[in-house]
Amino acid sequence: MYILDEKSKIPLHLQLYNELKNNISTNYQAGDKLPSIRKVATLYNLSKTTVESAYSQLYAEGYIESRPKSGYYVSELYFDAFKSNAPQSSTPKTQIYRYDFFPAQLCAKDFPLKTWKRLATKALDDSTDFGSYPDGQGELVLREQIDKYLMASRGVVCTAEQIVITSGFIDSMRLLASLLKKTHTHFGIEHPGYRIARKVFDEFGYHIDYIDVDDKGVSLQSIKQSKAQILYITPSHQYPTGVSMPITHRHKLLELMHQRKGLIIEDDYDSELRYTTRPIPALQGLDKYDSVAYLGTFAKSLSPAIRVGYMVLPQWLLTRYKESYDAHFAKVSLSTQLTLSRFMAEGHYDRHIRKMRTLNRKKHNLMRDTLKATLGDSMQIVTEGGGLAILIHPTVPFDWEKFKSLAEEAHIKIYLAKERCGGEFEAVRMGFGGLSEEEILEGVKVFGGVWRGAMV
Amino acid sequence: MYILDEKSKIPLHLQLYNELKNNISTNYQAGDKLPSIRKVATLYNLSKTTVESAYSQLYAEGYIESRPKSGYYVSELYFDAFKSNAPQSSTPKTQIYRYDFFPAQLCAKDFPLKTWKRLATKALDDSTDFGSYPDGQGELVLREQIDKYLMASRGVVCTAEQIVITSGFIDSMRLLASLLKKTHTHFGIEHPGYRIARKVFDEFGYHIDYIDVDDKGVSLQSIKQSKAQILYITPSHQYPTGVSMPITHRHKLLELMHQRKGLIIEDDYDSELRYTTRPIPALQGLDKYDSVAYLGTFAKSLSPAIRVGYMVLPQWLLTRYKESYDAHFAKVSLSTQLTLSRFMAEGHYDRHIRKMRTLNRKKHNLMRDTLKATLGDSMQIVTEGGGLAILIHPTVPFDWEKFKSLAEEAHIKIYLAKERCGGEFEAVRMGFGGLSEEEILEGVKVFGGVWRGAMV
Numbered sequence: 041m042y043i044l045d046e047k048s049k050i051p052l053h054l055q056l057y058n059e060l061k062n063n064i065s066t067n068y069q070a071g072d073k074l075p076s077i078r079k080v081a082t083l084y085n086l087s088k089t090t091v092e093s094a095y096s097q098l099y100a101e102g103y104i105e106s107r108p109k110s111g112y113y114v115s116e117l118y119f120d121a122f123k124s125n126a127p128q129s130s131t132p133k134t135q136i137y138r139y140d141f142f143p144a145q146l147c148a149k150d151f152p153l154k155t156w157k158r159l160a161t162k163a164l165d166d167s168t169d170f171g172s173y174p175d176g177q178g179e180l181v182l183r184e185q186i187d188k189y190l191m192a193s194r195g196v197v198c199t200a201e202q203i204v205i206t207s208g209f210i211d212s213m214r215l216l217a218s219l220l221k222k223t224h225t226h227f228g229i230e231h232p233g234y235r236i237a238r239k240v241f242d243e244f245g246y247h248i249d250y251i252d253v254d255d256k257g258v259s260l261q262s263i264k265q266s267k268a269q270i271l272y273i274t275p276s277h278q279y280p281t282g283v284s285m286p287i288t289h290r291h292k293l294l295e296l297m298h299q300r301k302g303l304i305i306e307d308d309y310d311s312e313l314r315y316t317t318r319p320i321p322a323l324q325g326l327d328k329y330d331s332v333a334y335l336g337t338f339a340k341s342l343s344p345a346i347r348v349g350y351m352v353l354p355q356w357l358l359t360r361y362k363e364s365y366d367a368h369f370a371k372v373s374l375s376t377q378l379t380l381s382r383f384m385a386e387g388h389y390d391r392h393i394r395k396m397r398t399l400n401r402k403k404h405n406l407m408r409d410t411l412k413a414t415l416g417d418s419m420q421i422v423t424e425g426g427g428l429a430i431l432i433h434p435t436v437p438f439d440w441e442k443f444k445s446l447a448e449e450a451h452i453k454i455y456l457a458k459e460r461c462g463g464e465f466e467a468v469r470m471g472f473g474g475l476s477e478e479e480i481l482e483g484v485k486v487f488g489g490v491w492r493g494a495m496v
Numbered sequence: 497m498y499i500l501d502e503k504s505k506i507p508l509h510l511q512l513y514n515e516l517k518n519n520i521s522t523n524y525q526a527g528d529k530l531p532s533i534r535k536v537a538t539l540y541n542l543s544k545t546t547v548e549s550a551y552s553q554l555y556a557e558g559y560i561e562s563r564p565k566s567g568y569y570v571s572e573l574y575f576d577a578f579k580s581n582a583p584q585s586s587t588p589k590t591q592i593y594r595y596d597f598f599p600a601q602l603c604a605k606d607f608p609l610k611t612w613k614r615l616a617t618k619a620l621d622d623s624t625d626f627g628s629y630p631d632g633q634g635e636l637v638l639r640e641q642i643d644k645y646l647m648a649s650r651g652v653v654c655t656a657e658q659i660v661i662t663s664g665f666i667d668s669m670r671l672l673a674s675l676l677k678k679t680h681t682h683f684g685i686e687h688p689g690y691r692i693a694r695k696v697f698d699e700f701g702y703h704i705d706y707i708d709v710d711d712k713g714v715s716l717q718s719i720k721q722s723k724a725q726i727l728y729i730t731p732s733h734q735y736p737t738g739v740s741m742p743i744t745h746r747h748k749l750l751e752l753m754h755q756r757k758g759l760i761i762e763d764d765y766d767s768e769l770r771y772t773t774r775p776i777p778a779l780q781g782l783d784k785y786d787s788v789a790y791l792g793t794f795a796k797s798l799s800p801a802i803r804v805g806y807m808v809l810p811q812w813l814l815t816r817y818k819e820s821y822d823a824h825f826a827k828v829s830l831s832t833q834l835t836l837s838r839f840m841a842e843g844h845y846d847r848h849i850r851k852m853r854t855l856n857r858k859k860h861n862l863m864r865d866t867l868k869a870t871l872g873d874s875m876q877i878v879t880e881g882g883g884l885a886i887l888i889h890p891t892v893p894f895d896w897e898k899f900k901s902l903a904e905e906a907h908i909k910i911y912l913a914k915e916r917c918g919g920e921f922e923a924v925r926m927g928f929g930g931l932s933e934e935e936i937l938e939g940v941k942v943f944g945g946v947w948r949g950a951m952v
Binding site for chain 2: 097144145146147148149150151153156157160161164166168169170171172173174188207208209210211214217218221235236239240243244245339343344345346347348365366369370371372373374375376473474
């Protein structure tokens, strides 16, 4: 007999519910009577309330029926379908890591929850229309705030009219792939570069051109040798190498893409988090040819849980967007849009970014210094100075497979650039955003042991 | 000189801001001094506060600089980019309609705003993690609620594990198109059918097979003649003909698609709103071959502004989904998911659906009776008994172009099935969900005049 686990995080009535469900599908037929609540309570040594709760759920879901003064029976209606189809409920299996160096993690406690809750309540009143499809492009009040922010902080030149609110990066990319499909066939991407960006366009059937990355970002030579009409780049902070594209190179790139009547997709991820230098203004602000679509999200600057991204479209693409079916369907819930808009309008967003930049600068420096102190000459820092991770590479012969298995054994979760980006770029992405300073100190100590174990 | 419009909905300081922005880009050079706040206030006959507010915004956006004891100057930094690129801010142009028969409209006042706000506050506490990427598949608590609901109300057989939360129909369809791309090439769709469903798969490069619709729904003969491996259908309430697929036909369809190892995408839109008969259980519940993906949203049963949809995936597709990049990125904000989950768990959703069914049944009957009384024998009802619209068709010679232009002249907004669905299916979709009973009575009266004017 299955024994319920009192120490489990899963409530007893849910454990019992699962147990009964399995039991019914294995041992019962439609119309069979189930044991009484009292009997089950005795059998499993549970309170009657717990059993009642499990039975109620089975009843609500239609697995069992209640007959007055008689008890519970296996429902005729759903039994066949249930028995033949219902897969076992699975509880998520989570490997427990002592230290997780996820490079896109923020600290839950840094999110301004109180302010957010207050504004969420304030943002909704009787004038909020939950009966209609909201503006497909996103609420104008939010687009105006993003417009202001992008102009002031990123040198993006646009109006709110050019901004489209999306549910994040993938949503933005799919929308672009959909809009460009009729006129564009070749998609160029940095190599190494962000794998998901490539996959989206690949799935839409675009031809993929891999463009080399050098110390200035994408190589113009490599673009010239390709047929790329669309070019996806991360000029502020190349993903994953961290290269920042110099201004002269930006102008040349804009000219080149203009000559081939192409579109640049500028992904400005991480731009809010620069620690050593002022953030470089967006490429979009330099463009005179209406040839840049600018992409951003709030995932790293505020929260990856609010699921809000945005695009700034050039005029010709905006026109096309407005004629598309997407223009009728908003991507983000009205309340989230209105809350975020107030959050920005009242200055909380600017303050939050400044605070997070300071906090993360400290963690960044601590991570860098601790890595240097722990690993010494055996590693080289490849990328630093921004975002939520420092990238390092071994300077000594290194067994990557052993490294991965030792990390698992030590219960630390590591992230390799190559797995996310393809190409020959080997680096470990040491995320610090989700760790406290103490955890960085301790985590790197454990990491150091794993690292040394992988040195050949 | 431009004169500000005091009656406009746009606040004066924003009107002034736009006016100044245009003025700067036309008449000023970088470094030029702007007129003092007092001077502008006099010139436009505005309060100093209004002018200050407009200047502050220009300043915040970087268009102008402030020099102590001297005044405001056109900023050097952004001027060039601003002048060459900044398009004019446009205010949305809205045609004002007296009566809008939009077929997917709900009444704003019917949304349970107070309850929603209360639950939204309750749903977020210190345990809510805004620092991490939430479960890409959607929050388990919400999936469990949807699972219960689908089982009890729609006869869908699944576990929460098979459910994926999306931001709506398009998001669901794009996700499916992405997951199926490697193994499937032919997409079959009802004809007439929902145009957007076709467009999504078309853009992904699938071959499109049009499947005839008869009085049983999709024609099996027509499927056999096609190569469709994926079949998109609306069996409960065919869009737009309203046909409901009989049970024997459902079994045959499942067998047929199983034989060709295909996937059925069951779009169960409108299923919550049936007025004359009990809703027909979902096709998914009859499937024994793991060959149905079931799609739904909350757009018509609760609100099109919360942007939440869902899919129930068969096991093999679920496995594929879990290996995809989509599995890492939630589509809907955490707070919306948690609020909705509580809304369902506390029984508000069930109550709301019952209430809306009663309300909309009344409106539906009123619309039907008023149309009959007003148009008499000149029209025929094509679809009734569900959803938020009744579809009608003229029984007399009819000039569709004249009909459209007369409707515009009378300031009433009409919706033609053909424009949304293609094919030869001509019908007017008379939406009633967003209208009060009084508006239905009056609106149909005006509509009657337009209709008679279009009779040849």
